Amino acid sequence: MNGLGLVAVTGATGRQGGAVARHLLADGWRIRALTRDPSSEKAQELAAAGAEVMRVDMADIATLRPAFAGAHGVFNVQNPMKCGFDEEVVQGRNVGDAAAEAGVRHVVYASAGPGESGTGVRQWENKLVIRAHFESLGLPLTVLRPMALMELMTDKDFFPPVGVWHLMPKLMGGDRPVPWLCADDLGAVAARAFAEPDRFVGADLKLASDVRTIDECRALWRAVHGRPPRRFPMPIWLFRKFTGDDLLVMWRWLRGRPVETDGAATLEIVPSARSVRDWLSSRAR
Ligand SMILES: NC(=O)c1ccc[n+]([C@@H]2O[C@H](COP(=O)([O-])OP(=O)(O)OC[C@H]3O[C@@H](n4cnc5c(N)ncnc54)[C@H](OP(=O)(O)O)[C@@H]3O)[C@@H](O)[C@H]2O)c1
Numbered sequence: 001m002n003g004l005g006l007v008a009v010t011g012a013t014g015r016q017g018g019a020v021a022r023h024l025l026a027d028g029w030r031i032r033a034l035t036r037d038p039s040s041e042k043a044q045e046l047a048a049a050g051a052e053v054m055r056v057d058m059a060d061i062a063t064l065r066p067a068f069a070g071a072h073g074v075f076n077v078q079n080p081m082k083c084g085f086d087e088e089v090v091q092g093r094n095v096g097d098a099a100a101e102a103g104v105r106h107v108v109y110a111s112a113g114p115g116e117s118g119t120g121v122r123q124w125e126n127k128l129v130i131r132a133h134f135e136s137l138g139l140p141l142t143v144l145r146p147m148a149l150m151e152l153m154t155d156k157d158f159f160p161p162v163g164v165w166h167l168m169p170k171l172m173g174g175d176r177p178v179p180w181l182c183a184d185d186l187g188a189v190a191a192r193a194f195a196e197p198d199r200f201v202g203a204d205l206k207l208a209s210d211v212r213t214i215d216e217c218r219a220l221w222r223a224v225h226g227r228p229p230r231r232f233p234m235p236i237w238l239f240r241k242f243t244g245d246d247l248l249v250m251w252r253w254l255r256g257r258p259v260e261t262d263g264a265a266t267l268e269i270v271p272s273a274r275s276v277r278d279w280l281s282s283r284a285r
Pocket of ligand 1 (some may be wrong): 011017056057058060079082091111148149259271
């Protein structure tokens, strides 16, 4: 594999886009890292690592046109928990339209959820709408579908004491298997997809490198840290006030519907993809 072309990476200063940009740079691709703020610390780090940093607003298609000009590939991600659900679809459609106009040859989409409609989970349903739009445009597409990012257990902006360690098991059941993947390994999978279009264009990949219940994750955390994770028992009504309904609907859906994912397919693509234990240990250092 060698660096053949240019990949425009949306969300490049974020969890998944950042990992994708790092892996593609390491593989030798040219990267156009897209951000609303090229002066931010993360954008500057990307520039120092060799990426071309460009300002875009995914809500404004005019800013995406120059960003995709000359690109072989586009990595697409939106964050509805920050921008809102309607805006997620607007942004995703804009990315698709601009990618099609630019004649992009491969779009890798960071999707989510079980990949079926009728769940009532807006951020999962939106992913299907965006995917359908990409398909209607005839874009060569790879869909990456992680269920739960391991960062849910550690990253402050996910408020783990309230979310993953309290309300998620309360609503879903602490004994339900959860498919886990860390953002860095999603980046590794995306890099494989761009490197091997014959294998991955048209693929819709349910991704997980480990399948563990929250109870098991709690025990792994205790084994790694020597104490249980902090838990903050916030009432549902208060959580709803801060974040809305969608995560509550998601966790209740997961209670009723076991998610069938084993780690084997993901490990075949990225053999080094981390288990929950390995990942928690690496974060504890
Ligand atoms: N949490 C989970 O367990 C999980 C599991 C599976 C899937 N997902 C999915 O993951 C997605 C979120 O991914 P993530 O965690 O990587 O997000 P993230 O870390 O919040 O990154 C999103 C990036 O998008 C950029 N951005 C935001 N608004 C923009 C705009 N209008 N124009 C251009 N760029 C914009 C931001 O960069 P700037 O501020 O620099 O512009 C930000 O760094 C969601 O769709 C969610 O459904 C999450």
